[in-house]
Amino acid sequence: MKLFKQTLAMVVALGLAAVLTACGQDAASRDALAHAKEVNTIVWGVKADTRLFGLMNVKTGKIQGFDVDMARALTKQILGPSAEATLVQVTSDTRVPMLKGGNLDTVIATMTVTPERQKVLDFSDPYFNAGQSLLVKKGSPIKTVADLKAGTKVIGVQGSNSVDNVQKAAPKTTVLQLSDYAQAFTALKSGQGDALTTDNGILYGMSKQDPNYVVVGGTFTKEPYGIAMNKGQTALRLAINQALKELKASGAYTRLVNKWFGDIPGFDAKEVE
Ligand code: GLU
Numbered sequence: 001m002k003l004f005k006q007t008l009a010m011v012v013a014l015g016l017a018a019v020l021t022a023c024g025q026d027a028a029s030r031d032a033l034a035h036a037k038e039v040n041t042i043v044w045g046v047k048a049d050t051r052l053f054g055l056m057n058v059k060t061g062k063i064q065g066f067d068v069d070m071a072r073a074l075t076k077q078i079l080g081p082s083a084e085a086t087l088v089q090v091t092s093d094t095r096v097p098m099l100k101g102g103n104l105d106t107v108i109a110t111m112t113v114t115p116e117r118q119k120v121l122d123f124s125d126p127y128f129n130a131g132q133s134l135l136v137k138k139g140s141p142i143k144t145v146a147d148l149k150a151g152t153k154v155i156g157v158q159g160s161n162s163v164d165n166v167q168k169a170a171p172k173t174t175v176l177q178l179s180d181y182a183q184a185f186t187a188l189k190s191g192q193g194d195a196l197t198t199d200n201g202i203l204y205g206m207s208k209q210d211p212n213y214v215v216v217g218g219t220f221t222k223e224p225y226g227i228a229m230n231k232g233q234t235a236l237r238l239a240i241n242q243a244l245k246e247l248k249a250s251g252a253y254t255r256l257v258n259k260w261f262g263d264i265p266g267f268d269a270k271e272v273e
Contacts, residue, residue, distance in 0.1 A: 028102035033078075033235040036105060040083045044071040045090035045098055045107035049180040051205030052260050053110050056089075063087055066260040067108045070127065073252055074108075074227075077243035091180045093159030096121065099228060105236065106229045110202060112161055113226035122233060123226030124240045127253075128272050130199035131219025132165050135188065135206055142195050144217035148173035155184050155193035162198040165221050181206075188213070199223050201272070204264045215266060248273075 036042045046068050047054030054065040068087065075085040090098055095107045099121065110130070113123045134154075136142050148154055148170035156163040158177045167175055176193050178184040185206050188196045196203070203215045227240055247253040254273070261269045 028100060028230045029232065031235060032105040032229065032233045033239055036079060036236070040079060041086045042071075042075045042078065042083075043086045043088060043103075043105045044075075045095050045104040045109055046071060046087050047091070047109045047181075048089040049091060049182045050110055050202055051181075051209055052201060052264075053205070055205075063089070066128075066256060067110065069256050069259070070247075070253075071108050073247055073256065074240060074243045077246055078239045091159065092157050093179065095159070095228070099230060102230075105233075106227055106240070108227045110199060111225055111228055112199075112223040114161055117228070120231070121228045122231050122237055123228055124237060125244060126224035126226050127244055128201075128225040130201050130223040130225060130272065132162055132197060132221040132223060133200040133203055133215050133219050134217050135196040135203040135213050135215055136194065137188075138212050138214050140194065140216075142216065145169045145220045148195065152195070153193040155187050155196045157181055157184050157198065160198060161223075166197045169220055185209075185213075200267065201261065204261075204267050208264060 046063055047065070048056040048063050050065065052065055053067045054063055056063050071085045071087065075083050088098070088104055090104075090107060090109050095109050095111065096117070098104055099107050113126060117123070134142065134145065141147065142152065145166070148166070150172040153174045153176055154166055154170070155176050155178060156166060158179055163175055163177055166173070176187065178187055181198070181202060184196055187193060189210070196206070200215060200219055207213050207215055229236055244253070257269050257272060261267050261272065
């Protein structure tokens with residue numbers, strides 16, 4: 001009897017898993033643009049741990065940042081003024097599985113277009129040009145990536161290509177991977193690492209939050225951000241590309257760049273476009 005019950009529970013669990021997987025697959029492979037038009041919203045994966053791009057405001061419970069504003073503007077540009085973006089939190093590590101699992105239509109989350117990612121996802125035209133850099137405590141002897149030697153510890157975030165990039169640029173340094181940017185910055189401040197590495201825009205957000213930490217050494221990679229979607233979502237990809245062009249032509253894009261990055265010392269807002 002016990003064995004029967006166990007077998008039954010297993011069959012039910014397997015059945016449920018199969019149904020959930022099938023739902024996810026359906027959502028990932030159905031025409032995301034046609035569905036978005038039906039429900040008058042686009043479901044975007046956005047960061048909630050990344051100041052200036054997507055950060056949870058704990059007072060209001062709202063996520064704010066450049067990527068979030070872009071998601072809102074693109075939704076209206078594509079579906080019309082009555083449409084609202086639906087925002088779902090992702091991290092560097094969860095964005096690809098969540099997209100592939102059919103939970104999201106698209107991801108706008110400081111995500112570099114890379115050849116590896118292009119094997120499994122499609123991307124819009126680049127909408128923001130970042131580059132990888134280093135954040136250190138003021139007065140740190142680390143001034144550039146060349147100062148990352150054996151014995152230095154660099155903090156990065158799981159699922160970001162910054163980890164691979166720094167391992168290539170400074171193969172002797174130790175890389176510590178944390179699960180998101182809030183934790184990574186806390187780890188740097190508590191002395192768990194000598195530097196934090198990711199894209200310059202993200203690091204400027206941390207430096208803005210705590211000016212005892214500074215961005216050093218310029219950029220050592222090129223990180224063009226794209227909006228990611230499942231392979232085969234051609235209608236959505238073309239609609240996003242068209243809407244990006246329209247937002248650039250109307251000046252709305254530049255206004256958003258200036259809103260978030262205009263007053264950041266050392267950050268050239270013109271370089272991102
Ligand atoms: N742009 C890099 C990436 O796509 C780093 C930023 C991030 O972790 O989102 O991985």
